[in-house]
Amino acid sequence: KLLISDANYYLLAFDDKTQKMMTYRVDRMKDVSFTGEAREGEEEFKKIDLKTYTQRVFYMFGGDPKTVSIRCINPLLDVMVERFGKDASFVKIDDSHFIVSARVEISDQFFGWLLGFGKRVKLLAPDDVVEKFKTYLDVQGRLDKYSVGNALLITDKMPNATQLKDYSDWKEIGASIKGGQKSIIILEPGDQYTRADGTTATSYNPKKVFD
DSSP, X not given: OEEEETTEEEEEEEETTXXXXXXXXXXXXXXXXXXXXXXXXXXXXXHOOTTTHHHHSBTTBOOEEEEEEEEEEGGGHHHHHHHHOTTSEEEEOSSSEEEEEEEEEEOHHHHHHHHTTGGGEEEEEOHHHHXXXXXXXXXXXXXXXXXXXXXXXXXXXOTTOOOOBOHHHHHHTTOOOOTTOOEEEEEEEEEEEEOTTSOEEEEEEEEEEEO
């Protein structure tokens, strides 16, 4: 299925290696050819509501599907209708605000989208997503920019961390690591590479860091 999102064309297709639905930037696909092989993934396609797919995902990054409620100022009504469609729930709560409830897939990109509105919006529900968002904001406020997964890991393993670096980075600024110093492993973005299908992806490497 060919989709358009944020002015880019994507191919939504079933990946036989991971047995999952994947999205591929059409402009980054190279050497496309017809194989004549039978298509797989028919059952997975049936599970997807294509009508609302691009409304649920942000910048084509999937995640844990949840129904979220967001309080917004009234001038954002058209923006939210365009984002989530008319099938989402819109409820007026006072003369200045409304609440939109919609199905989305939780990801860094969703949180980043929310942050773009600043104080004009507030995430209200569900509670577990609100807590993840608070954790994400707390870690981003104290440390360098981390993904949601890394932010949750840091909060769980080293909640009072203020600055995380690996051994060489601490040594570079003249600091030393004490014997027995507690560390955690995070995933650091590595090099970009080209998949066999021509799409671009980013590799992730484990990195031991100390506070």
